[in-house]
Amino acid sequence: MATTVSLPATPHREPSHRYESGVWSWLATTDHKRIGQLYLYTSLFWFLVGGIEAGIIRTQLYGPNQHLVSAQTYNELFTMHGTTMIFLVVMPLSAAFFNFLIPLQIGARDVAFPRLNAFSYWIFLFGGLFINFSWFLHAAPNGGWFGYAPLTTRPFSPGLNIDFWVLGLQILGISSLAAGFNFITTIINMRAPGMHFMRMPIFSWMAFITQFMIVLAFPIFTVALTFLMLDRFFGTNFYEIQAGADPLLWQHLFWLFGHPEVYILILPAFGLVSEVLPVFSRKPLFGYPVMVYSGILIAFLGFGVWAHHMFAVGMGPIADSFFSITTMLIAIPTGVKIFNWLGTMWGGSLRFTTAMKFAIALVALFTIGGISGVMHSSPPSDLQQTDSYFIVAHFHYVLFGGSLMGLFAGLYFYYPKITGRLMNEKLGSWHFWLTAIGMNLTFFPMHFLGLDGMPRRISSYDAGQGWENNNHLASYGAALIIIGTVFFVYNWFASMRKGAVAGNDPWGGATLEWAIPSPPPDYNFATIPQVTSRYPLWDRKSPQITSEVPHGTRDEQKMEVKIAGQSTGTAPAPADTRLNAPNAHPSAKQLGINMPTPTIRPLLAAFFLGCVFVGLIAHRNLTIMFIAAGLFVLSLYSWLLTPLEPEHH
Amino acid sequence: MGGEHPPTSTGLNNTKVAIWAFIGSECFFFASLISTYLIYRGRSPVGPFPHDAWTDPATGHVFKAILNIPVTSVSTFVLLMSSLAMVLAHSAVVRGDRRSSKIWLASTAILGATFLGFQAYEFTSFVHEGLTIHTNLFGSSFFILTGFHGAHVTAGVIWLLTLLFIDIKRGFSPDEAINVDVCALYWHFVDVVWIAIFTLVYLIK
DSSP: OOOOOOOOOOOOOOOOOTTHHHHHHHHHHHHHHHHHHHHHHHHHHHHHHHHHHHHHHHHSSSSSTSSSSSSHHHHHHHHHHHIIIIIIIIHHHHHHHHHHHHHHHOOOSSOOHHHHHHHHHHHOOOHHHHHGGGGGTTTTOOOOTTTTTTTTTTTOOSSHHHHHHHHHHHHHHHHHHHHHHHHHHHHHHOOTTTTOOGGSSSHHEEEEEEHHHHHHHHHHHHHHHHHHHHHHHHHHOOOOOGGTOOHHHHHHHHHHHHHHHHHHHHHHHHHHHHHHHHHHTTTTOTTHHHHHHHHHHHHHHHHTTTGGGGGGOOOOOHHHHHHHHHHHHHHHHHHHHHHHHHHHTTSSOOOOOHHHHHHHHHHHHHHHHHHHHTTTSSSSHHHHHHHBHHHHHHHHIIIIIIIIHHHHHHHHHHHHHHHOOOOOOOHHHHHHHHHHHHHHHHHHOOOOHHHTTTTTOOOOOTSSSHHHHHHHHHHHHHHHHHHHHHHHHHHHHHHHHHHEEEOOOOOOHHHHHHHGSSOOOOSSSSSSSOOOOOSSHHHHHHHHHHHHHHHHHGGGGOOOEEEETTEEETOOTTTTTTOOOSSOOOHHHTTOOOOOOOOOOHHHHHHHHHHHHHHHHTOHHHHHHHHHHHHHHHHHHHHHHHHHSOOOO | OOOOOOSSSSSSSSHHHHHHHHHHHHHHHHHHHHHHHHHHOOOOSSOOOSSOEOTTTTOOOOOOOOOOOHHHHHHHHHHHHHHHHHHHHHHHHHHHHHHHHHHHHHHHHHHHHHHHHHHHHHHHHHHHHOOOOTOOOOOOOOOHHHHHHHHHHHHHHHHHHHHHHHHHHHHOOGGGHHHHHHHHHHHHHHHHHHHIIIIIIEEEE
């Protein structure tokens, strides 16, 4: 474990390069950690946008017969809220962690294809901007995040709204697929010596499984979207009922993608809490192999349950029974995970940091969402609940209570690794309690609203149906979440300047990412580590942790931090401490490590590919499309024919 | 197109692992297209149809069964032979046989382009006979399925021509054979997809 490097005696200045700092260093970056941060900040921005959309929805529904926005705008709001939160927040926020963490956890210097990684980010950025640009044309998508055809075909949705949705999601799909191939290759091929699959950190495992789901589920969605695109732009008949098309074709294709997508959204969060819980319980993860196998089983079964979204269309008793049973089966590996997390905490010495609180919240709240999910695995029960607010309550418990809580746990846990400083725990606590209470206040009453018959997707409702009180509560809860988010955003940026310096390993972590400086140097590991166990850092520092259940508290509980052998305590670092100072660590060149050359070619390729879609939506402007496609191919050639690393001379 | 990589955990080349992942993804892509074609078989209220004649009740015009199986059998044979040429090209690069590698890379590209020529002929003759993507469900699902396959062949031909260009300009050394190997994997995959399409769309009535 020769991962610590001594600082050079005299600071050595590298000749400055235009790609080393400033805007260019971000536009041309191929560093997985920088790309991870780009994903992180972009998705946090969309999180605020999606939150504003939710805020308007909850204001409208606060009381009966309110008309803050028109029914048309309301359709756009709930469509874009769902689309944004799924494709522009939870997926890319997970991708931020994939990017930042996978190479660090498996002991690699970068991903397998650093430039493809940059391309994935840029195409994601253009996709998000593309789909949201529709707001400025007053033509935001309005067909729901599921975009059911034939409702979304040209005769029923004539405007640009659905065009933006179809093309925007096509662009985002390219990003996810490219990233999927990249991370699969990275995890298969770039593990440090000794890092067998069964020694791999559990987050990397869940990320690995997620990538397989992405590369297998997204092409199905691509085909469904391509049919819709061709129907809308070029007059094919895939969803034309008069031409004999099957009205269920879209639903089958969409949910064949859509249900695996649900696990694509939750498995990364499961991975993150599986990292957080052991560290703050000071115990190894309970039943690591079973956690891995249950993740694989969830992914496998996830492809066989899609039609439980379609019980209401009347598929007949055989199909209903099959999908009902597979759906109930999937609760088993999921339940196994819940019990393993409980087993991890049982008898541990728990430290209730903000990250830990969010992780525990996932275990509790996801369980509620999981149980309501099992309720509608039964078709007779589902028929009572479908299209009602009960469903809204269910999927917010799994997506907010599950995915987002897990991602917040990950953000608090890895903030010191990303920025080099600790987030303020007191503000974090405020954020947690406001979010947790607000979340339950918003979504728990929705169960009752649904059972009282309140349908989804209505822009207003009449008084006197008994829905007022629960809607009041839900809107108050949304306000609490928004206030909590303000605490989070303030804490995020304030801690970046004033937070305590974190050091390599502020929490007493077990895995490789905690062995290197925070933030890590661009080459991550000065020497590629040799891995001998699942918890290399615990083996080295405190072998008793992996051999028996520890009790009592440790020094780290005070978050005591050591830098260069000297304790800094928990006091905030002096203002002039420059964590990102270029001379903090020896450079890659000094260590003789070959790193990829920064290049803007992936950005150009992504930009021109985005322009093809712009040409398509701009009244099928073939000139723009052909020029953009030509430039895309040119930039692709220029990219592929340029070596990744500087040539040796 | 750097052929060198640091040693990997599995010993496999990174690009090779990635292309396998890509092929897995493409399987689901074509499976969705082929399933849609099969689901929509026989659902069109109006012709022309793939295997049966159809009389337009409005005009009385008789449309023949539209698929021309003998011609497509020839183009299928051409595409299968291109896979053989691809294998020979890869083997020539591995052996360091610069002359053969160029011949076989060029042959693969020419055979692929010939297949595309057959497809262009097929598409134009269908349009002349009155079948377009707008006509009926068969037209939409047939043209989009085979069209996407044709687009994959086109991308493969461009890839092959690029490799040929590099081979002519500076030549591939045997340790760069991975560049041809990866292209070959893609090319064989596209051929296998065509075998599925030819069987399910053309041969099974």
